[in-house]
Structure formats: C-alpha cells, structure tokens
Amino acid sequence: MAKILVFYYSRTGNTEKMANAVAEGAKAANAEVDLEYHISADDLGRFDAIIIGAPTYHHEMPMGVKRLLEDAAEKGLSLKGKIGASFGSYGWSGEAPKLVLEVMKYKFEMRVTEPPLLVRDSPNQTSLNACRDLGKRISESLIHET
Numbered sequence: 001m002a003k004i005l006v007f008y009y010s011r012t013g014n015t016e017k018m019a020n021a022v023a024e025g026a027k028a029a030n031a032e033v034d035l036e037y038h039i040s041a042d043d044l045g046r047f048d049a050i051i052i053g054a055p056t057y058h059h060e061m062p063m064g065v066k067r068l069l070e071d072a073a074e075k076g077l078s079l080k081g082k083i084g085a086s087f088g089s090y091g092w093s094g095e096a097p098k099l100v101l102e103v104m105k106y107k108f109e110m111r112v113t114e115p116p117l118l119v120r121d122s123p124n125q126t127s128l129n130a131c132r133d134l135g136k137r138i139s140e141s142l143i144h145e146t
Ligand SMILES: Cc1cc2nc3c(=O)[nH]c(=O)nc-3n(C[C@H](O)[C@H](O)[C@H](O)COP(=O)(O)O)c2cc1C
Pocket: 009, 010, 011, 012, 013, 014, 015, 016, 055, 056, 057, 058, 059, 060, 089, 090, 091, 092, 093, 094, 095, 120, 121, 122
C-alpha cells in the first residue's frame, strides 16, 4: 500500500483543516496516511509521497517546516523521485507553499505536483473539496505506479 505523509503547521487552524481534508482524500483512495504535526527528518524516507501544509507568515514558510527541510538536507537524505506536494492557507501573499515546493523540486529532486494548493483564510466547502481531491490524486498516482 502506498505510504503518504501529510505534515503541516498551523497557528490558527486554517491549514490544519486543509491538512485533515488532504489526508481524508488520500485515505479514501486507499493509501496509508500519516498526518503529523511533528516529525523527524529521519522518518521521511519511509514515505512514497510527502505533502506539506505551510501557512504563510511574514512572507516565509513556518520555522518548523523550514527546520524539517534543513535537517533532511543536512543529513543528506535522499528523497529523489518521491512525489511531493504542498498546500497552505494565507492572508494576502501566500508564498510558503510555493517555497516548499521549490525546495522539494530543486534541492531534493522530488517529483512535485504543481501548482501548490492555496486557500485564502479559512477554507470553505469548495476549498476543502479541492484539498480532498489533492490527497486523492496523489494517492491514485502512486497506486498506478505500483
Ligand atoms: C503575524 C502574521 C503574519 C502574517 N504574514 C503573512 C504574510 O506574509 N503573507 C500572507 O499571505 N499571510 C500572512 N499572514 C496571514 C496568515 O497566513 C493567515 O492568517 C493564515 O490563514 C494562517 O493559517 P493558519 O491558521 O494555518 O496558521 C500573517 C498572519 C499573521 C498573524
């Protein structure tokens, strides 16, 4: 069974709602899903796909997300060829998910799903459906590979 990580940060709950929906969509399409708020870089290797939820604060990705990516780079983890995707809530500029996707693509040579999924403020039903669909698409793409 395909293994998918949904790792996210959320301060006021908006990206958390998105993360729950992404995980729900991936599970419904028969993947084994870990939904995590904390994870060590050493654990990243066991997933076929890594989906990161990052709200934008001060035009940046959150510190916890940055630290995970930096730890993975520092430890020389190979994530090459794994599927990567990102999403996040934002208020006005929304850089974080794009920055995450860039690191996945150019530093780790992951196969990323573009563009990232951005939702302004709190997600409504339509945007939660888009989150579920992202999880489902990632899950299905892995099933078709195996
Ligand atoms: C101190 C602060 C800084 C912020 N900086 C940005 C920013 O640079 N760009 C942006 O698009 N939104 C910014 N926001 C808005 C948040 O991204 C937005 O509230 C988002 O929904 C938070 O997601 P969360 O509930 O998952 O933490 C900022 C919010 C706060 C409180």
